[in-house]
Amino acid sequence: QTQTELNTNAVETTPDKILIVYLTRTKNTKAVAEMIEAKVGGTLLSLELETPYPEDYEAIVAQVAEENETGTLPPLKTEVDLSQYETIFVGFPTWGMQLPPPVKTFLNENDLSGKTVIPFNTNAGYGVGSSFETVNKLCPESNILEGYATRGGIERDGVLFVMEGEKEMEVSKEVNDWLNSLGF
Numbered sequence: 001q002t003q004t005e006l007n008t009n010a011v012e013t014t015p016d017k018i019l020i021v022y023l024t025r026t027k028n029t030k031a032v033a034e035m036i037e038a039k040v041g042g043t044l045l046s047l048e049l050e051t052p053y054p055e056d057y058e059a060i061v062a063q064v065a066e067e068n069e070t071g072t073l074p075p076l077k078t079e080v081d082l083s084q085y086e087t088i089f090v091g092f093p094t095w096g097m098q099l100p101p102p103v104k105t106f107l108n109e110n111d112l113s114g115k116t117v118i119p120f121n122t123n124a125g126y127g128v129g130s131s132f133e134t135v136n137k138l139c140p141e142s143n144i145l146e147g148y149a150t151r152g153g154i155e156r157d158g159v160l161f162v163m164e165g166e167k168e169m170e171v172s173k174e175v176n177d178w179l180n181s182l183g184f
C-alpha cells in the first residue's frame with residue numbers, strides 16, 4: 001500500500017482543532033470524554049446550565065420530561081467560540097430516550113456547519129433512543145461520523161458512577177477501537 005492509501009480513513013486534524021464537549025450528571029459521560037481526550041487530545045468542555053437541575057432524581061426526570069414536551073431549551077452558562085475547531089465530539093447521557101435539553105440548546109445556539117461532529121453517549125441500558133437522530137437533525141450541514149454508546153449508570157436504581165475497574169478497561173478499549181475505525 002502507498003502512504004496515500006494507508007491514510008484514506010484518517011481524520012485530517014490536529015489536537016488544537018478538536019473540541020470534546022459533553023453533558024454529564026453522574027460523570028459516566030465525562031469519563032468517556034476523558035478517554036477520547038487521552039487518545040486524540042483536544043479540549044474538554046463540560047456543558048453547565050445557568051440554573052442547575054435539581055439533585056433529586058424524580059425532580060430532574062419530571063423537569064426534563066416537561067422541557068422535552070414544551071420544547072424548552074434551558075439556557076447554558078457555558079459559552080464557547082467554535083471557530084478554531086474542526087472536529088467536535090458531542091457527548092451526553094440518554095435522558096427520557098432523547099437528546100438532553102441542554103445539548104439541544106448547545107446545538108441550537110452554535111453553528112457547527114462545515115465541521116465534523118461525532119456523538120457519544122452513555123445510558124442506563126435502554127440505548128441512545130432518538131438522541132443520535134436529533135444530533136443529525138440539529139447539525140444538517142455537518143459531517144457526522146459514527147457515534148459510540150455504552151451502558152453507564154442506572155440512577156433510578158441508585159447506580160451512579162460505573163466507569164472504574166473492569167468496566168473502565170472494557171470501555172476504554174472500545175473507545176480506542178471506535179476512534180481507530182474513524183481514522184484517529
Ligand SMILES: Cc1cc2nc3c(=O)[nH]c(=O)nc-3n(C[C@H](O)[C@H](O)[C@H](O)COP(=O)(O)O)c2cc1C
Nearest residue numbers: 025026027028029093095096097123124126152153
Ligand atoms: C433525567 C434522566 C433521564 C434518564 N433517562 C434515561 C433513558 O431514557 N434511558 C436510559 O437508558 N437511561 C436514562 N437515564 C440514565 C442515564 O442515561 C445514565 O445513567 C447515564 O450513564 C448517565 O450519564 P452521566 O453519568 O454522564 O450523567 C436517565 C438519567 C436521568 C438523570
